[in-house]
Amino acid sequence: MPDLLLRGATVVDGTGADRRRADVTVTDGRIDEIGHGLTARRTIDADGLVLAPGFIDLHAHSDLSLLVEPDHPSRITQGVTLDVLGQDGLSYAPADDATLAALRRQLAGWNGDPDGFDWNWRTVGQYLDRLDRAIGVNACYLAPHGTIRMLAMGWDNRRPTEAELDRMRALLDQALADGAVGMSTGLTYTPGMYADTAELVELCRIVAARGGYHAPHQRSYGAGALEGYAEMVEISRRSGCPLHLTHATMNFGVNEGRAGEFLALVDSALADGIDVTLDSYPYLPGSTTLAALLPSWATEGGPEAALARLADPAARERIRVDVEEHGSDGCHGVVTDWDTIQISGVRNTALAAVVGRTVSELAAEQGRTGTETFFGLLLADQLGTTILQHVGHEENVRAIMRHPAHTVGSDGLLVGARPHPRAWGTFPRYLAHYSRDLGVLTLEQAIARMTGRPARRLRLDRRGLIRPGHHADLVLFDPETVRDTATFDHPRRPAAGIAHVLVGGVAALTDGKPTGDLAGRALRRDADGLVRAVDR
Numbered sequence: 001m002p003d004l005l006l007r008g009a010t011v012v013d014g015t016g017a018d019r020r021r022a023d024v025t026v027t028d029g030r031i032d033e034i035g036h037g038l039t040a041r042r043t044i045d046a047d048g049l050v051l052a053p054g055f056i057d058l059h060a061h062s063d064l065s066l067l068v069e070p071d072h073p074s075r076i077t078q079g080v081t082l083d084v085l086g087q088d089g090l091s092y093a094p095a096d097d098a099t100l101a102a103l104r105r106q107l108a109g110w111n112g113d114p115d116g117f118d119w120n121w122r123t124v125g126q127y128l129d130r131l132d133r134a135i136g137v138n139a140c141y142l143a144p145h146g147t148i149r150m151l152a153m154g155w156d157n158r159r160p161t162e163a164e165l166d167r168m169r170a171l172l173d174q175a176l177a178d179g180a181v182g183m184s185t186g187l188t189y190t191p192g193m194y195a196d197t198a199e200l201v202e203l204c205r206i207v208a209a210r211g212g213y214h215a216p217h218q219r220s221y222g223a224g225a226l227e228g229y230a231e232m233v234e235i236s237r238r239s240g241c242p243l244h245l246t247h248a249t250m251n252f253g254v255n256e257g258r259a260g261e262f263l264a265l266v267d268s269a270l271a272d273g274i275d276v277t278l279d280s281y282p283y284l285p286g287s288t289t290l291a292a293l294l295p296s297w298a299t300e301g302g303p304e305a306a307l308a309r310l311a312d313p314a315a316r317e318r319i320r321v322d323v324e325e326h327g328s329d330g331c332h333g334v335v336t337d338w339d340t341i342q343i344s345g346v347r348n349t350a351l352a353a354v355v356g357r358t359v360s361e362l363a364a365e366q367g368r369t370g371t372e373t374f375f376g377l378l379l380a381d382q383l384g385t386t387i388l389q390h391v392g393h394e395e396n397v398r399a400i401m402r403h404p405a406h407t408v409g410s411d412g413l414l415v416g417a418r419p420h421p422r423a424w425g426t427f428p429r430y431l432a433h434y435s436r437d438l439g440v441l442t443l444e445q446a447i448a449r450m451t452g453r454p455a456r457r458l459r460l461d462r463r464g465l466i467r468p469g470h471h472a473d474l475v476l477f478d479p480e481t482v483r484d485t486a487t488f489d490h491p492r493r494p495a496a497g498i499a500h501v502l503v504g505g506v507a508a509l510t511d512g513k514p515t516g517d518l519a520g521r522a523l524r525r526d527a528d529g530l531v532r533a534v535d536r
Helices: 097-106 122-133 146-155 163-177 195-209 225-239 259-271 302-311 314-327 350-355 361-367 369-378 394-402 424-435 443-450 452-458
Strands: 003-013 021-026 030-036 042-045 050-052 055-057 078-084 138-144 182-186 213-217 243-245 276-280 287-288 341-345 386-389 406-408 476-477 500-501 508-511 524-525 530-534
Touching: 003 476, 050 213, 050 443, 055 225, 055 406, 055 424, 097 302, 122 138, 138 146, 138 163, 138 287, 138 524, 146 163, 146 182, 163 182, 163 195, 182 394, 195 213, 195 225, 213 225, 213 394, 225 243, 225 259, 259 394, 276 394, 276 452, 287 302, 302 314, 302 369, 314 369, 341 361, 341 369, 350 369, 361 369, 394 406, 394 424, 406 424, 406 443, 406 452, 424 508
Parallel strands: 003 042, 003 050, 055 078, 078 138, 138 182, 182 213, 213 243, 243 276, 276 406
Antiparallel strands: 003 021, 021 030, 050 476, 287 386, 341 386, 476 500, 500 508, 524 530
16 A cells, blocks of 8 residues: 555646646655545645645755755745755865865855864765765755866966866866766856856866756856857857756846847757756845955955955955946946845854845945945955845846746855845745736746756656656645745745645655655766666
């Protein structure tokens, strides 16, 4: 007899097909049968609830939080059963001791730097092994280009030598052999932003040969957005590597109403046979570190070199000109509007009072310019400050999510006093605000974007759909009451209306409450190109 019966559910299977009422049984962590009048040892009455595959977050920043807080409430309470880590070209593997120390400092604003934490890995395989010990959701990992570049040639703003490029190729190939599902790039972050197109084409050829995909944070989401997207398409055209455009937005005033131009570029690439997908989050503001707004030249050499420049009057003046007059490449080629930059978190607890304030507000109180306040915060917080950028446009957000290549990624940072609510609210917000309330997507379309489509991009082995034999990563929710409750003032509120979540058939959420069970696995790309768990 099956272990579990989900009785009378409204099944939305992740393919985009119409919903249907059915019983679903689960045995040994797999979906057993879909039908009517089924029985099992244990029953959950799913009448009035939608049964969907567990949601897949294609752009997650939980590289450390999954280890520090493995029950992962921010995701489980949304119905997420898989996070894709290693985003934006920067994460903690592969690494050596010196690189890891620099990364801990550089990424403290994204991921924190927990006290007493055991950094007991150096390779991608070792990191995945660490995840596989005990995590509440499944996880995949993208090999981070910027980290690999650090290992091969440090923080230099130049082209690699042939020997350095060979070193990058070897490091990337080993990361993929260890199980990484592709490569991410962060082309507004150091040192990834120093890579030219030719370098990225060479590395993407390695990714393509291993069956992976390229997930770029491209060079500009502002003044050079269309050119940046076009470069990513060209890299795929030349390398043969599938392309997934992460947090695909058209932000800042220069791009208001221009989503159609971006989507026309995507359609043209698809018509040419290029494998392109994209993800987005259902909010207007973005989120990053305050230091990311610096021009690229100012961060060459790493965090210590950047702090030294911020303390040097001549360098500060050069930075000021870039930020206020030219448009820093770190701010996507747009002159920084300090009214749009809101502090969301600080590393230095003595600065806690600035959280929630815009740089303009702080500047007015201090009798300083916005840029002077910017400099002061960076120095006082040792580059650890995180921000919200209020630069989005609703019509662009809606147009992009309607596109047939669209999937969902939260891009959620989990640290800081007031992080972006997308970390806790992305998936229910799609279901409630954009599907049920506004009708931008049907329920079936929204769920396909969260499940079946990302499963295809990742090439998951028997996950992402409700089918017999598939892993029982499942979510049951009330379609009438599901909604996001996280706000910009209270960003860590769990979703409403999510009733049950199963990870590999094990209850991670029951009656809306996390169980603490840790049934997640590290999923790795195998030699045959499919992504699956390996035996512990």
